[in-house]
Amino acid sequence: MHPQSAPQSATLEHLVIIGNGMAGHRLVEALAKRPALSLRITVIGEEPQPAYNRILLSPLLAGEMERDALTLRDAGWYAEQRIDLVLGERVTNIDRQSRRLTTDAGRTLDYDRLVLATGSRPAMPPIPGLTLAGVHVFRDLNDAEALTRAAQAGGSAVVIGGGLLGLEAAEGLRKQGQAKRGMNVSLIQRDDRLMNRQLDITAARLLEAELCSRGLDIHTDAGLDHLTGDDQGHVTGAMLSDGHWLPAECVVVAIGITPNKELGQVAGLEVNRAIVVDETLTTSEPAIHALGECCEFQGNTFGLVEPIWKQVEVLAAHLAGEPTAGYVETPCATKLKVSGVSLYAFGPTEAEPDHDVLTYRDPLQGDYRRLLLCDGHIVGAVLYGDTAMGPWYFEHSLAGTDLGPCRQALLLGAADADALLHEHANPDSPERPVKEAA
Structure with a gap:
C-alpha cells in the first residue's frame, strides 16, 4: 500500500527515520514511490525546518540563490503522503529491547524498524581559541545566515581549511562581503596545495591563482x-605557526566532518569511526x-x-523486501561549487611508476587536463577550465574500458576518441580521420 493511502494503523509496521537531512529525505522519497509498500x-x-539541500548552502552564502530554493519538500508534502513529520526535536535515547526511542522534548515513540540518518558535524581541530565569539562552522542554514551577517558587516575573515568546503566558504564570504561593505578573506591550508586530496600540483596552482585574482588571500x-x-x-585573528598573524573578526572552521555516531x-550498536553497517545498511541490530x-561500511565513511x-x-529495496x-x-568524481571555476577530478592525485601520464594545457584559455592510465585503462583525471570530457573519462574508468586504441585522441574530445574505439572494434568499417594530439 502506498504511504499516501495507508491508514495510520497499529497493524502496519512502524518505520522511524531519525534525521531529516538529505539522506533521510531521499530515503523517504524512495519509499513513497513504492506503491505496494505497507509502512x-x-x-x-x-x-x-523540513529537509533542504545542503549542497546549495555555498551559493546561498555567496548571494547567488534565495533561501526558498533550498527546500526539498515542505511540510505539506509529508502530510499528503501521510508521513508523520516531527521537527525541532532531538532523539536522546534508543531502547533496543522495547524498541522505543525518546526525544529531548519528552516524546516517546515505539518502532518496528529504525533508520539512523543523523549525518555529521564539523570536525574541530585542537586549536586554542575555538570557543571565542566570532568562530563559526559552515554546516546548516543557521551557519549560512550567521556568515552572511558577518560578511555584510565587513572587516576581515579567516577560513581554516583548503578543501571543497573551505574554498566554498571563503569565496562565499568574499562575494557576499563584496556586495556590501567588503570583506578581506584569508584562507589557511596546512598542505602544500588546495584540494590536495583531489588535485595535482598544477591544477591546484591554477585554482589558487584564480582565487587570488578575485581577492582571496591564500x-x-x-x-x-x-x-x-x-x-x-571575541576573536581578533589567527596566529600561524611561523609567527605570522592574520586579523579576523570572523573565523570559519572547515577542515572536514565527524560522523554523528552517538545514538x-x-x-549499544557496533560503532567504530561511525555506525557500522553491512551491505544492506543494517547495523549489528537487525531492526x-x-x-x-x-554510517561506516567496510572501514569507510562517506561525505x-x-x-x-x-x-x-x-x-x-531492503525495507520493501525487494x-x-x-x-x-564505487569511485566518485569531485566537482567544485565555486561560481566561474570549472573543475572535475577523480582517482589518485599523484602518478605511480607504472602510470602513463597524458597532459594538455592551454594557458590562454586557462584549460588543463591530466590523465593517468595503467595498461590502457584510465585510473585518474584532473580537469580544470574545460571539464566537458570529465564524465566521459569517468564513465570509461568505471567501465574498465581499454582506451589504448584511442590514446592519441584522449585529450582532444569524446567524438575523436569514440571514433577510434569504434574503428578498433569494427576494423572493416569506413575509416574516419582523427586529429593527432600535439
Whole structure:
C-alpha cells in the first residue's frame, strides 16, 4: 500500500527515520514511490525546518540563490503522503529491547524498524581559541545566515581549511562581503596545495591563482597555532605557526566532518569511526539501519552524495523486501561549487611508476587536463577550465574500458576518441580521420 493511502494503523509496521537531512529525505522519497509498500513512517528532524539541500548552502552564502530554493519538500508534502513529520526535536535515547526511542522534548515513540540518518558535524581541530565569539562552522542554514551577517558587516575573515568546503566558504564570504561593505578573506591550508586530496600540483596552482585574482588571500603550507581574542572574548585573528598573524573578526572552521555516531553508541550498536553497517545498511541490530554520513561500511565513511544515493537505493529495496545485490562502493568524481571555476577530478592525485601520464594545457584559455592510465585503462583525471570530457573519462574508468586504441585522441574530445574505439572494434568499417594530439 502506498504511504499516501495507508491508514495510520497499529497493524502496519512502524518505520522511524531519525534525521531529516538529505539522506533521510531521499530515503523517504524512495519509499513513497513504492506503491505496494505497507509502512507507517515517522520522520524526526532536529532542525526546525523540513529537509533542504545542503549542497546549495555555498551559493546561498555567496548571494547567488534565495533561501526558498533550498527546500526539498515542505511540510505539506509529508502530510499528503501521510508521513508523520516531527521537527525541532532531538532523539536522546534508543531502547533496543522495547524498541522505543525518546526525544529531548519528552516524546516517546515505539518502532518496528529504525533508520539512523543523523549525518555529521564539523570536525574541530585542537586549536586554542575555538570557543571565542566570532568562530563559526559552515554546516546548516543557521551557519549560512550567521556568515552572511558577518560578511555584510565587513572587516576581515579567516577560513581554516583548503578543501571543497573551505574554498566554498571563503569565496562565499568574499562575494557576499563584496556586495556590501567588503570583506578581506584569508584562507589557511596546512598542505602544500588546495584540494590536495583531489588535485595535482598544477591544477591546484591554477585554482589558487584564480582565487587570488578575485581577492582571496591564500596561505598554503601554513600551520595554525592558535586564535587570538580581545578582552570581551571575541576573536581578533589567527596566529600561524611561523609567527605570522592574520586579523579576523570572523573565523570559519572547515577542515572536514565527524560522523554523528552517538545514538548508535547509546543503543549499544557496533560503532567504530561511525555506525557500522553491512551491505544492506543494517547495523549489528537487525531492526536498526544506518545511512549516509553517520554510517561506516567496510572501514569507510562517506561525505559525498553519490555513494549515499546508492545506499538509499539499497536500503529502500531492503525495507520493501525487494531483492538487492547490496551496497558496493564505487569511485566518485569531485566537482567544485565555486561560481566561474570549472573543475572535475577523480582517482589518485599523484602518478605511480607504472602510470602513463597524458597532459594538455592551454594557458590562454586557462584549460588543463591530466590523465593517468595503467595498461590502457584510465585510473585518474584532473580537469580544470574545460571539464566537458570529465564524465566521459569517468564513465570509461568505471567501465574498465581499454582506451589504448584511442590514446592519441584522449585529450582532444569524446567524438575523436569514440571514433577510434569504434574503428578498433569494427576494423572493416569506413575509416574516419582523427586529429593527432600535439
